[in-house]
Amino acid sequence: MRHIVIGSSGFVGQRLVQALRAAGEPVVAFSRTPAPDGGDADIFVAGDLCRREDLDRIGLRPDDVVHHLAARHFGNGVPRHDRDAWFDAVNVGGTRTLLAAMRAAGVRKMVFFSTDMTYGLPQRLPVTPDHPQRPLGPYGRTKLEAEGLILQAVREEGLQATIFRPRLISGPGRLGTLATLFGLIRRGLPVPMIGSGRNRYQMISVEDCVRAALRAVEAGCPTGPFNLGSEAPKTARALLGAVIRHARSRSILIPTPARLVTATLALLDRAGHPLMYPEQYLSADADFVFDTSTTREQLGWRAEDDDVDVMIAAYEAFLHL
Numbered sequence: 001m002r003h004i005v006i007g008s009s010g011f012v013g014q015r016l017v018q019a020l021r022a023a024g025e026p027v028v029a030f031s032r033t034p035a036p037d038g039g040d041a042d043i044f045v046a047g048d049l050c051r052r053e054d055l056d057r058i059g060l061r062p063d064d065v066v067h068h069l070a071a072r073h074f075g076n077g078v079p080r081h082d083r084d085a086w087f088d089a090v091n092v093g094g095t096r097t098l099l100a101a102m103r104a105a106g107v108r109k110m111v112f113f114s115t116d117m118t119y120g121l122p123q124r125l126p127v128t129p130d131h132p133q134r135p136l137g138p139y140g141r142t143k144l145e146a147e148g149l150i151l152q153a154v155r156e157e158g159l160q161a162t163i164f165r166p167r168l169i170s171g172p173g174r175l176g177t178l179a180t181l182f183g184l185i186r187r188g189l190p191v192p193m194i195g196s197g198r199n200r201y202q203m204i205s206v207e208d209c210v211r212a213a214l215r216a217v218e219a220g221c222p223t224g225p226f227n228l229g230s231e232a233p234k235t236a237r238a239l240l241g242a243v244i245r246h247a248r249s250r251s252i253l254i255p256t257p258a259r260l261v262t263a264t265l266a267l268l269d270r271a272g273h274p275l276m277y278p279e280q281y282l283s284a285d286a287d288f289v290f291d292t293s294t295t296r297e298q299l300g301w302r303a304e305d306d307d308v309d310v311m312i313a314a315y316e317a318f319l320h321l
Helices: 011-022 052-056 083-091 093-105 138-157 178-186 206-218 236-247 258-270 293-299 307-319
Strands: 003-006 027-031 043-046 065-068 109-113 160-166 168-170 191-194 203-205 226-228 253-256
Touching: 003 011, 011 027, 011 206, 052 093, 065 093, 083 093, 083 138, 093 138, 109 138, 109 206, 138 160, 160 206, 168 206, 168 307, 178 191, 178 236, 178 307, 191 236, 191 258, 203 206, 203 307, 206 226, 206 293, 226 293, 236 253, 236 307, 253 258
Parallel strands: 003 027, 003 065, 027 043, 065 109, 109 160, 160 226, 168 203, 191 253
Antiparallel strands: none
């Protein structure tokens, strides 16, 4: 059995390739560009997920397992206009093309990383996998549609596909909006929060995501869907405060009126100068905690990394950029 990592140059993809190779597993990496460090895969295939001819160059085999990690997300340079079409092209169109290539080659197993953003704002806590899915924007909507395509193949074609919905994936090398906050902390400047900062802001480490993917394959790729989140989520205030103390920074945390801040961010977005996107800021002050009991029970997985440790590791990596 080979592991086909689609999106191998991404944050999770790079770590997954490394973990598989460390375990002595054969790996084929597929991405538009190689990983920055060159990658550790046995074979690297450069290609576009949306191009069937590129996927065909992988030479898929029936006993392969495909890890689908490729997606357009908020770190890819989101356009000002036609965002739905931009996200849809890869997140939905690419998934459809990949499923067709797997079908033609007789590949029966997949691990797919979706997102917590398919849920939208939590209606009840903790958020279980059967929570209503009402995305707030195009990223969540297109990932939800990709889930639908995969679930259809599970029902109609007998595909064995595990769907993961991770909370905010963090760790060394993954920054996004954290880069701005870390920059303020490094310079000892005030750090504004959206709201009071007393909402729990659950995350999941990239290493725990990789461990979940490996457990899914060992378990035969049960569908789930499975939530991924830390065991003891902290408040946003506690997380940022821990980084400030670790950095011995003079920064102080400044609570702000959430409605005023989100209105301002919405205006900046409409003006073409987004600091954050609606799917990010509309839930920034929400108490958002995943129930991962199904993941523990069916996959024998539980998060090993603490959110504070992950945040500090991300900050230390930021200092060396």
